[in-house]
Amino acid sequence: MSSHASLQDVEVGDIVEVQFDGDKIIGRVMPRTELDPPGLLTLKLSNGYNVGVSLKGVSLKVLKKSEQKHKPIQESEEEEKYSAGEFVSLISTGGTIASRVEYETGAVKPALYAKDLLTLVPELASITKVKTRILMSILSEDMKPSYWTEIAKAVYEEIKSGACGVVVAHGTDTMGYTAAALSFALPKLSVPVVLVGAQRSSDRPSSDAYFNLINAVKFARFADASGVFVCMHSSTSDPTSWILTGTKVRKMHTSARYAFKPINARAVALVNGDIKMLERTKPRGGETVLKAGFSEKCSLIYSYPGLSQRVLEALCADCEGVVFAGTGLGHVPSYLLDSISQLKKRGVLFFMTSQCYFGRVNMNVYTTGRRLLSAGVVPLEDMLPETAYVKLCWCVANFPREKVEEVMRTNLVGEISERTVYEVESYESGLRSAPAA
């Protein structure tokens, strides 16, 4: 096949020839990743390097269509056969890892064919059989609590259908929130569920999408672990990803490949060729329980000097519960105390975490903290603010009102750590890009 093509004809995986100024480049069309400027087509050359080609005023020929036939988004996988316990399910939700150039505008838009990922990463086939499933196609800043339920249900279905591990491709913006949501909505799991994304531009022979996906599938297939994890680059080193606990992970850099850090926890494993377990985790097996549903009537409020009573009351007008990302050991301005007391009496639940992220709240040290405790604000130990917010949405939807505070305070899936002797060490290694292995 060789003909002049319009940009709409080009799909990820195609081999194309681009002509400009008498020069030409031949390469395979790569998916977009974050930080690619708009209007750029990224091609993987035969030498392994990627080049970005401006889409303006070039002539484009498709030399060879991708071997993988791309069916529309309703594509059915049903005809394929998967033997229970011998395949990994790859669920796509959208995000950079599953995005393509919107050729009309040059912007990145989620428009995914799950099989693109298989086309671009043929190594996956040598790891295990991968069943792909497109669940939704949105950028992760648009995630909503109701979508968390949909994802949890899809993961549950895949496990019930025999998947020995599930990989969820997800945008990085809110991957931490979704990882927490799946942790609560699937409180018991017999296999690993691994969220994976792409963060970094494809200006290297191997973008992080490529290795993260390989490592996620490898972990999902072979690790003797169960639970919800995030798999993202651990350092600037190309092929190494780490596996992080879903309730203890946060995106800590807008663009670096090693943006995801464990907070008040250590990395569970390193994957690079093989799997190196760093922490004890629950092994495979046991039952898988689905307990989905998330309230959309909870708020996460970041405290700051000047946060007013008016704003707090406006936020709580139609709200079941509030998680504060307070300052330091867990404080909000003491002039908010009266409002909090009154709102609490009207039925709004209040919980405290810290905007420091690292460390533990302790509201017994200072007068303000003690007064907040008296007003009924519940401290959440070393739980991340985002995880606490997700857990509150889940608790409000799944437990009777009078049980919510007790459930929030109880460690269910690793969201609260015991006080450990290596807190300092953990903080240090968590902040570094790679653990001291």
Place this chain on the structure above:
Amino acid sequence: MSSHASLQDVEVGDIVEVQFDGDKIIGRVMPRTELDPPGLLTLKLSNGYNVGVSLKGVSLKVLKKSEQKHKPIQESEEEEKYSAGEFVSLISTGGTIASRVEYETGAVKPALYAKDLLTLVPELASITKVKTRILMSILSEDMKPSYWTEIAKAVYEEIKSGACGVVVAHGTDTMGYTAAALSFALPKLSVPVVLVGAQRSSDRPSSDAYFNLINAVKFARFADASGVFVCMHSSTSDPTSWILTGTKVRKMHTSARYAFKPINARAVALVNGDIKMLERTKPRGGETVLKAGFSEKCSLIYSYPGLSQRVLEALCADCEGVVFAGTGLGHVPSYLLDSISQLKKRGVLFFMTSQCYFGRVNMNVYTTGRRLLSAGVVPLEDMLPETAYVKLCWCVANFPREKVEEVMRTNLVGEISERTVYEVESYESGLRSAPAA
């Protein structure tokens, strides 16, 4: 002096004897620091170690009152003489570093005599002449934009009266916000202004209050630098503090001594015995300009999945401007776009930073970012969300409305970094507890 004393008689710096169960301990009364449990009196023993003594059922004798006479809070400094350029002004605003046990309840309450600090740290006298001034006495979670103005004015007065450097003792909860506020309110400075706090319990021979204060005074007196800085422990090493840029610093741990980290920047200096400059800074000299005033009608909104249109509109009801701590490269849910457009037309200004903290926003990559830009949301590069909020409060109070967006986008005092080749290195060293010196 030796008599049975009630707890109310005991002051920081006194030598006391505590009797319990036939045993006794003699030591000097230390000020409270964070994480001391309530009801505990901390004594420094003659061997240098601190011990905590429960206040319940003990007999207490004051053996020797502190040599420094404690005058009531209205104490006047006017009788003392300070030669211009030869003294450091120590302004206290409250916080742990300036707190004492509230003996009645055992809780930490700010109740400071500035000279306590001099009594407890006699080494200060050997560094330079220190003029103390009590400006306010509040825990820092209660800081408000109007207090930032008061502190800035006091710093300005001290410099005008001849101080060759100013140290501001401050609670750690919101020290980062105040450091940013002073940076904008004193946009030109002839000397260093150093914020210092205490973070860590006094369960060691030397609490961080002690060394941080010595290092802050040393830097304020001798460093050939001007601007606003934070001086806090750089690592677990006792006597070392680092000096961080006031607009690029964040409290990243609830309780560790090295909680303060430079974000998208490197530490300016290390102080340990002597001063080791790590980064170029503006030298001393030139004029000092005061441009104080902070609006109380701005908001900092943390984005999360489920943040509703209703909440956004409630927040903006009586608001001049909003700083978003968006996800990733600078996003909020796209279903908020219509509200933002309408609020913008009604006069609310919108700015974008990232809740990742590290890295830079880039709203040109994705559709959502581009649509937010079209709606008039202004991206703020690598500015911290907290710094951006403080700057917005300041801009709204000090510039005509039509200039605010331009001023927000312009780097004034280091709040926006140029894109640097060592971004990765900076991120890494910023996250470690001490820079690779």
